[in-house]
Amino acid sequence: MTAPDELADLPYADQLRPFSGPLTVEGDYDTVHMDRLSFEGGERAAGSRFLESAVTDCVFAGTNLRRARLNDLWASGTRFTGCTLAESSWLDTTLTGCSLAGVEAFDAVLRRVVFRHCKLDSVNLRAAALHEVVFEDCVLRDVDFGQAKLDGVTFPGSRLERARFGRATLKKADLRGALAIDLADGHESLRGALITSVQLLELAPALAQTLGIIVKDRQETHQ
Template identity: 30%
Template sequence: MDSTTLGRVTVTLPRLNEPGLYLSNVTTLESARGLVQDFQYGDADLRDLDLAETRLITGRVTGLRADRFQLDQVRLDSVEFDTCDLATTRITDSKLSRVVFRNCKVMGAAVTGTTLDNVLFDNCKLDYSTFEQVRATGPVAFTKCVLVEASFTRCDLSNAVLDACVLRLTEFGRGKYQGLDLRGNDLTTLRGVANLGKVLIDRTQQAELAEALIAELDVTFADTLDDR
């Protein structure tokens, strides 16, 4: 079974290259039975892709472009999204297991009430995305992702990994972040630093966190005051 290790986390990847596995080309991810399995779907340009109470098992989605992409109460098992442009993405009350988003543009996404288990975001643009009540029940990693002004609120990202990501004005609201691995990132412009108790950093990042905290507190340095 394929896997990738980032920091102290090993993410199990979708099982798409096993001997004897054949992925059938499909023209839609919608199904009257609510189940699409062993599939390959891609190079589609859609206005809307709205899936509810659906299960996608063992498949690959490539080159998908959608103006509106919505998953509501959807279960994804062993699915890979590669080089997709998913504008106005909404993922609610869903479960993702052994899922990879690779080279995808998912800017401004809203992910709510969703659980992640062995999920990898690799080289994705996730600017302005909001993650609310998202829970990592297994390994989760973001590597080489852009998360400018993204926010995490009431999330449980315990033991997750953010590796070589752009975290400019990325905000961490109240949540559980014990063991969250932030090594290998520039932390100077993080927001919500006071909520990041028990995270994992390198010693060289102490000054970066301090700079972020000082900016957040909006303190005034005495030597910058005009003499009176």
């Protein structure tokens, strides 16, 4: 999956119009460019629709984006802190060099989404549906994929630290490019994932513990 690296690479770059705010509930943001803006203090934008728009070097702190629709959105250098994106819908969207901390995105639907050089810390993706999502060169720390469905999701160059996969469903999820796979739970949910033989060896102790396998190198003798 390819995604633009620069604002100028966007097919709609020449159509973008400057946007100065504020955000509104169920607002429509079509071909707008949000640049170096700060949306803080619990600003409400639930149900908003973003179409062929760009966000650069902005701050979203405590912003309510519940049930928002992000179609062909491109974001760079932007921070999302304590926001809610629960039940949101993402399509053909790219986040590059962004950070997401304490973000609620449970029950969200992400399709053909790219996270590149991003840091995700304590992001709640429980029961979310991820289709053809790429985490490229990212750090995913304490990310919760519990009960989520991951279909065709890849992690090239990324590190998973204390990730949660309890009761998740994986289909063609490719972990072979991940630099580290550290799971807090849900080892049994890796069924359907692609991993390397080296990764299997690294995961073996946790898998054995999850399955209740007792590993002993020598047979005890009784006299």
